[in-house]
Amino acid sequence: MTDASAPRAISPFRRFWSRFFEDRIAVAALIVVIVFAALAFLAPWIAPQDPYDLAGLSLRDARRPPGYVGSGGYVHWLGTDAQGRDLLSAILYGLRVSIQIGIAAGAVALTIGTTVGIVAAYARGFTESVLMRVVDLQLSFPPILLALVLVAVLGQGKMQLVVALVTAQYAYFARTAYGAASAERAKDYVEAAAATPLSGARIVFRHLLPNAMPALIVVATVQIAYAIALEATLSFLGLGLPVTEPSLGMLISNGVKYMMSGRTWISVYPGIALIILIVAINLVGDHVRDILNPRLEK
Amino acid sequence: MTILTVDNLVTQFFTRSGVVTAVDGVSFDIKRGEIVGLVGESGSGKSVTGFSLLGLVDQPGRVTSGSIRLGGEELVGKSDRDMRAIRGARIAMVFQDPLMTLNPVITIGAQMRLAIRAHGAVSRRAADERAAEFLTKVGIREARARLSAYPHEFSGGMRQRVAIAIALLLGSELIVADEPTTALDVSIQAQILDEVRELAAESGTALLWISHDLAVVASLASRVLVMYRGKIVETGPTSKVLAAPQHAYTAGLLASLPAMATPGTPLSVFRPETMTVERPEPVALPPSPSAGQPFVTVTNAVKHFVPSRTLGDKIAAKITANPGQPTVKAVDGVSLTIAKGETLGLVGESGSGKSTLGRMIAGILAPTSGTVTMDGAPVMEGGRKAGTRIQTVFQDPFASLDPRMRVGDIVAEGPLAHGLTNKSDRVAYVAGHLSRAGLDPGLATRFPHQFSGGQRQRIAIARALAMQPEVLVCDEPVSSLDVSIQAQIINLFLELKRDLNLTILFISHDLSVVRHLSDRIAIMLNGRIVEEGITETVYETPQDDYTKRLLAAVPKLSAAA
Numbered sequence: 004m005t006d007a008s009a010p011r012a013i014s015p016f017r018r019f020w021s022r023f024f025e026d027r028i029a030v031a032a033l034i035v036v037i038v039f040a041a042l043a044f045l046a047p048w049i050a051p052q053d054p055y056d057l058a059g060l061s062l063r064d065a066r067r068p069p070g071y072v073g074s075g076g077y078v079h080w081l082g083t084d085a086q087g088r089d090l091l092s093a094i095l096y097g098l099r100v101s102i103q104i105g106i107a108a109g110a111v112a113l114t115i116g117t118t119v120g121i122v123a124a125y126a127r128g129f130t131e132s133v134l135m136r137v138v139d140l141q142l143s144f145p146p147i148l149l150a151l152v153l154v155a156v157l158g159q160g161k162m163q164l165v166v167a168l169v170t171a172q173y174a175y176f177a178r179t180a181y182g183a184a185s186a187e188r189a190k191d192y193v194e195a196a197a198a199t200p201l202s203g204a205r206i207v208f209r210h211l212l213p214n215a216m217p218a219l220i221v222v223a224t225v226q227i228a229y230a231i232a233l234e235a236t237l238s239f240l241g242l243g244l245p246v247t248e249p250s251l252g253m254l255i256s257n258g259v260k261y262m263m264s265g266r267t268w269i270s271v272y273p274g275i276a277l278i279i280l281i282v283a284i285n286l287v288g289d290h291v292r293d294i295l296n297p298r299l300e301k
Numbered sequence: 302m303t304i305l306t307v308d309n310l311v312t313q314f315f316t317r318s319g320v321v322t323a324v325d326g327v328s329f330d331i332k333r334g335e336i337v338g339l340v341g342e343s344g345s346g347k348s349v350t351g352f353s354l355l356g357l358v359d360q361p362g363r364v365t366s367g368s369i370r371l372g373g374e375e376l377v378g379k380s381d382r383d384m385r386a387i388r389g390a391r392i393a394m395v396f397q398d399p400l401m402t403l404n405p406v407i408t409i410g411a412q413m414r415l416a417i418r419a420h421g422a423v424s425r426r427a428a429d430e431r432a433a434e435f436l437t438k439v440g441i442r443e444a445r446a447r448l449s450a451y452p453h454e455f456s457g458g459m460r461q462r463v464a465i466a467i468a469l470l471l472g473s474e475l476i477v478a479d480e481p482t483t484a485l486d487v488s489i490q491a492q493i494l495d496e497v498r499e500l501a502a503e504s505g506t507a508l509l510w511i512s513h514d515l516a517v518v519a520s521l522a523s524r525v526l527v528m529y530r531g532k533i534v535e536t537g538p539t540s541k542v543l544a545a546p547q548h549a550y551t552a553g554l555l556a557s558l559p560a561m562a563t564p565g566t567p568l569s570v571f572r573p574e575t576m577t578v579e580r581p582e583p584v585a586l587p588p589s590p591s592a593g594q595p596f597v598t599v600t601n602a603v604k605h606f607v608p609s610r611t612l613g614d615k616i617a618a619k620i621t622a623n624p625g626q627p628t629v630k631a632v633d634g635v636s637l638t639i640a641k642g643e644t645l646g647l648v649g650e651s652g653s654g655k656s657t658l659g660r661m662i663a664g665i666l667a668p669t670s671g672t673v674t675m676d677g678a679p680v681m682e683g684g685r686k687a688g689t690r691i692q693t694v695f696q697d698p699f700a701s702l703d704p705r706m707r708v709g710d711i712v713a714e715g716p717l718a719h720g721l722t723n724k725s726d727r728v729a730y731v732a733g734h735l736s737r738a739g740l741d742p743g744l745a746t747r748f749p750h751q752f753s754g755g756q757r758q759r760i761a762i763a764r765a766l767a768m769q770p771e772v773l774v775c776d777e778p779v780s781s782l783d784v785s786i787q788a789q790i791i792n793l794f795l796e797l798k799r800d801l802n803l804t805i806l807f808i809s810h811d812l813s814v815v816r817h818l819s820d821r822i823a824i825m826l827n828g829r830i831v832e833e834g835i836t837e838t839v840y841e842t843p844q845d846d847y848t849k850r851l852l853a854a855v856p857k858l859s860a861a862a
Contacts, residue, residue, distance in 0.1 A: 014748060015705055191701035195761070198665050198693040199715040199768060200686040209714070213705045 022294045029290035035283040039276075043099040050092035051077050055247060060087045066266050082268040084257055090268065093254055094276050100250040101280070104161065104234045108168035109227035115169065116176025117212070117219055123177075124184035125207050138177045146171035150233055154242045164243055168230050179222045183215035217295035224288030228281045235277055251277045304474050304507055305331040305354070310367035310377075312346075312353045323349040323362065325531035331475065334505040336498070338518030338539065341528035342554075342783040347511050350528070351477045354509070355394055356384035372474065390420045393468035397480040399460040402467075403452040409436075409463055410448025413470060420471055435466040440496050458489035462496070469500065479511045486650035486810070491854035494521055513783065515554065516856040519543055527551045543858055553578040557788030559817035560858060564836065567795055568788035568817075581792065595638035596804050597662060597772055602671035604632040604657050631657040633828035634671070639772075644798060644805040646819030646836065648812060648851075654828040656776055659808045663693045663774040675772060689719050692770035696777035698757035702749040708735075708760055709745030715768050730767070738763035739793055755786035762793065772804045773797075779814060787814070794818055812855050816840055824848050 024030055042049070052075065053059060064073040064087035071079045073089070081090035123134040141149070153167035187193060188211060196206050237243040238252030246253070251273045258269025312324035323346045331337050341347040352358050354369055356376060369376040371391060376384070388394075396402055404412055413432035417423050423431070429448060436444035439462040452460055461481055468476045478497075482490040498521060501508050512518050518525055518539065525542050527535040527550065535548040546552040553571025555561060556578050562568050567581040606629040632654040639645045649655040660666040661673050664686035673680045675691060695701040702711055712731045716722045722730040732742030738759040749757055758778060765773060775794075779787040791814065797803055798818075809815050815822055816836055823833040824847070832845040843849045 013751065014707075015750075191695045191697055192703045194665060195693065195695060195701050195764070196703075196714075198663050198686065199689065199718075200664070201715065201718055205714075205718060209706075210703055214703070 019294060023290065026290050029286055032283040032286035032290075035279060036287060039098060039280050039283070040102060042095055043102045046092075046095040046099045050089075050095045051075070051079075052089040052092040054088045054093045054096050054249065057086075057247075062087050066261065066269070068266070069268055081272045082266075084254070084269045085261065090254075090272055093249055094251070094273050097249055097251040097254050097273060098276060098280070100161075100244065100248060101231045101234060101252075101277070104164055104168070104250070105227045105231040108165050108172065108230040108234075109223055111165065112169045112173040112226065112230075113176050113219065113223050116173040116178075117180040117215070119173070120177040120180025120182075121184045121207055121211055121215065124181050124188055125203065125211065134177070135181060138174045138181075141174040142178065146229075147233065147236065150237060151240075151242065154237055159243070159245050161244065161248075164234060164237065167237075168233055171233065172226055172230060175226060176219065176222055179218050180215055183218040184211045187211050187214045221288055221292040221295060224284055224291060228284035228288065231277070231284075232281055302333045303330045304333050304372055305509075306368075306370045307354070308368045308370075310350070310353060310369060311365045312349050312358055312362060313365045314362035316361055322531055324353060326367070327528075327531075327533050328367075329526055329533060329536065331507045331509060333474070333507055334501060335524065336501050336508040336510060336522045338522030338525040339509055339511045339528060340513070340515055340518050340525055340554075342513060342785065344530075345528040346531040347528045348479050351394070351479050351509065351511050354475075354477055355388055355392055356381070357388075357394070386420075389416060389473070390471050391473055392475045392477065393471070393473040395461070395464050395468050395476060395478040395481045397483050399457075399464040400452065402464055403460060405452055408449050408451055409455075413448070413467055416467055416470055431470065432466075435470050436463065438469070438500060439463070439466045440492065441466070458485050458493065461485060461493060465493075465497065465500075469504065469506065472504070473506060475507045475509065477509045477511070480513065481510075482517060483512065483514070487812070487856075488650065488850060488854040490517070491856070494856065497521065514856070515543070515558065515784075516560065516858050519858050520856040527554070549576045549578065554784055555858075556580070557785050558813070558858070559788075559791060560813040562817065564817050565795070567792045570788050570792065571785045573785075593640035593643065596641040596643075596676060597639040597806070598672075598674050599635055599637050599658070599662065600672045600674075602632055602635045602658065602661055602668045602673060603630075604654070604661060604666060605630050605669045630828050632661065632668075635825075635828070635830055636671075637823055637830060637833065639804055639806060641771075641804055642802045643821065644807055644819045646815035646822035647806060647808045647825060648810065648815050648822055649825035650810060650851075652827075653825040655808050655825045658825070659774050659776050659806060662772075662806055663691055665693070689715070689768045690770055691772040691774060692765035692768045694758070694761050694765050694773065694775040694778045696780055698754055698761050698781070699749075701761050702757060702764075704749055707746055707748055708752075711749070711760065712745070712764050712767050715764065719768070721767070721769060731763075734763045734767040735760075737766055737797075739789070753786075754782055755789060758782065758786075758790055759793070762790075762797075766797070766801075770803070772806070774806045774808070776808045777810065778807075780809065780811065791817060812852065824851065 061074050064083050065085055067073065067079060067083045069080060069082040071082060073079055073083065079089050079091070081094065084090055084093060119134050119138065123131045150167045150171040153170055154163060157163040157166060193206060193210055196210055234243055234250060235252030235255070238250045239256040241256065243252060244250050249257070254273035255270045255277070258273070261269050307330065308328050310324055310327045311322065314321040314323055325346070327350055339347050339350065349358065349362070353364050356379065358364060364377055367377065371387070376387065410429060410432055414425065414428040417428040417431055432448060433444040436447060441447055441459065441462055455463060465481070482493055485493070494517065497508070500506070510518060510522055522539050524537065525539045526533050527542070527548065529550045535542060535546065535551045542551060543555065546555055550571065553569070556569035557571055559568060566583050569578050569580045571578055635658055637645070647655050647659065657666065661668050662680065664680040667681050667684055679687065680691060681687060709731045712734055713722065713727045716730060717727060731745050735742045735745060740756060740759050740763065749760065752760065779790050782790060794805070795818070798805065807815060807818055819836045821834065822836050822839055823830045824845070825831070826847050832839060832843065832848045839848065840852065843852055
């Protein structure tokens with residue numbers, strides 16, 4: 004009756020990690036993401052210069068190529084920008100801003116979107132129709148357009164940017180959460196919970212939410228990368244953050260006008276940092292999706 | 302004349318966790334016009350054997366050694382291209398789900414025509430002629446007209462007939478049928494078995510009938526092969542194997558069938574570890590309490606499903622005045638009572654409304670009209686289930702347990718929420734109910750995916766018992782289990798009935814299981830109860846025509862030729 008030789012309890016969480024580590028590219032991408040996040044977090048301690056401290060900048064050091072030893076007495080490994088900022092420091096601080104905004108926007112959009120989606124899937128009927136039609140309506144607008152309009156209306160600043168990104172992105176979470184929760188809701192174990200009976204809140208939080216989570220985690224990783232890209236786009240267009248707090252997008256934008264004169268490093272290095280970050284997050288997200296996709300389950 | 306000789310066939314699967322030998326040295330032969338049954342439980346390798354014959358074993362599996370000779374011609378080692386010419390023309394296959402083999406976007410006629418013309422130059426008219434002829438042979442009326450129908454326009458039984466017609470179409474020497482009637486209702490199964498028997502006799506086509514159901518094989522095959530763990534453990538004429546099984550596994554399989562035991566007695570259980578059959582002591586069940594006061598009362602219950610309409614449908618309905626899809630009358634006026642401590646078996650074929658009725662009694666679905674009460678109080682109040690005295694066990698133990706919760710949490714969740722236990726006592730409480738359901742309490746920290754189907758059904762039963770119910774609604778609780786596991790779960794139900802004085806509504810399509818467990822049975826057809834009474838009375842002297850037909854359709858082991 005009982006199988007004494009069966010393995011010990013293997014939680015779905017442990018199974019997930021053991022499968023994640025089978026793919027080297029994904030592990031490498033995850034390491035890149037962690038390293039970038041750590042660099043961004045530690046920027047104030049490891050950056051050679053504080054790029055926000057305008058008093059510390061010297062125009063004599065402006066637009067110097069990589070490897071130049073500036074008036075501060077240290078090497079500018081990636082060169083300097085038009086204000087004489089050390090590019091490496093600017094990129095580290097820029098990463099910090101980009102990751103902060105990406106995670107903040109992703110987390111808030113995840114929370115709002117998941118709530119909307121799961122409430123719609125559980126309530127059904129009129130509530131479902133209203134919530135999901137609003138979401139559909141919003142999905143029919145390009146997110147970049149929506150974000151542009153909102154930033155133009157709300158003005159510059161981190162808060163405003165996060166609000167714009169959340170508004171542009173929550174609908175994707177809502178759609179995913181709704182789809183996953185509707186599928187789970189039709190399964191026997193949810194009916195079994197209702198037959199016990201357990202309260203609606205318990206069914207939503209203990210059963211629907213944890214089982215909808217895999218799909219949401221996948222969307223979250225992709226959407227964080229997308230939020231970072233969207234923020235960079237807005238900043239590049241000059242609509243994102245104030246000039247005093249340069250994000251990666253703004254650094255790229257600042258360097259564009261020097262591209263033709265051969266001072267490519269001002270745009271290229273922040274661009275490379277941005278690409279590596281976004282690609283790495285997407286690779287991690289792709290692999291997570293492959294693992295969590297029941298159709299590919301071996 | 303022998304048409305197929307299989308010698309020492311080995312089929313292995315090369316998976317990441319190692320080599321799995323699904324078919325382990327199987328040898329048998331089939332003569333012209335012979336029907337051979339291949340019987341085994343899930344994982345025995347019976348389906349893989351069938352696939353191997355057709356060269357249809359998919360990666361990562363392949364036939365690694367042995368030989369398959371069809372009319373003297375060796376099939377092992379043939380290229381895919383050569384096998385394609387042989388499949389259909391000389392060996393054909395019929396699957397459990399005919400939707401798998403029928404293309405949903407092409408008419409039946411076009412598919413049959415394609416099959417005919419792929420293996421020879423035949424005019425379109427002649428091909429249609431032949432297709433219609435074979436459809437008529439498998440019992441499809443107005444075959445000519447039906448050629449232009451799509452697969453979805455046929456019922457499940459009709460689709461399976463079409464699949465059989467296609468298999469016969471090219472005059473194959475051998476048809477391999479993998480559980481072809483398992484998904485069908487008994488009455489349709491009985492018709493198909495009759496037709497298949499006739500066709501085989503008439504056309505001289507040999508048939509390898511793969512099934513888990515001994516009774517089906519017994520009523521059809523002249524010879525039977527019993528497979529266990531990749532090996533054929535017993536072979537012989539069906540009647541001989543059934544009457545005097547030589548191998549412990551066959552004996553165990555037969556002994557665990559409810560049809561072979563006196564109703565209400567514990568079933569024998571096969572123990573694979575020791576290869577022995579365990580015959581439990583008979584338990585003294587309390588006398589049938591059918592005469593008692595009604596405990597659960599269903600009065601004129603009706604459940605209609607109105608198809609939900611989108612805005613677009615509503616506008617379309619306004620404009621064209623077309624009512625659209627009709628209302629489904631799943632349960633259409635049912636009244637019944639269950640006495641305290643009684644087990645009522647609810648029997649019906651698919652679509653009879655038995656599950657819907659069960660859900661109304663369990664308090665999951667609100668009736669459209671009518672009432673369901675337990676101990677005088679309505680089961681549902683304000684669209685929600687009232688109280689915890691009725692609990693449910695579902696059919697599919699894989700779907701009814703939350704995959705992300707530990708077994709202990711699954712069992713403890715309801716009792717904690719309803720104050721039947723508390724945080725400090727929960728471990729002991731869960732352990733008690735797991736052991737009651739026949740599980741090692743030490744397994745409480747594991748997750749559902751680490752258990753087999755039978756163990757999961759025990760978890761589901763433990764979850765229901767932990768709520769200390771007085772009524773248990775069981776919807777096909779043993780239908781997805783293998784025979785030997787099914788016997789164990791049936792024994793568990795018998796014990797619970799004896800020890801806990803549970804009132805049970807036992808819903809099943811399987812007449813022998815219901816007969817074994819129930820004090821009284823009710824038979825449903827098209828949302829109504831057509832007959833109701835003491836189990837033995839109904840089985841011995843059925844009154845209603847439908848009940849008579851249903852009972853006659855059940856394949857019986859004693860019918861072995």
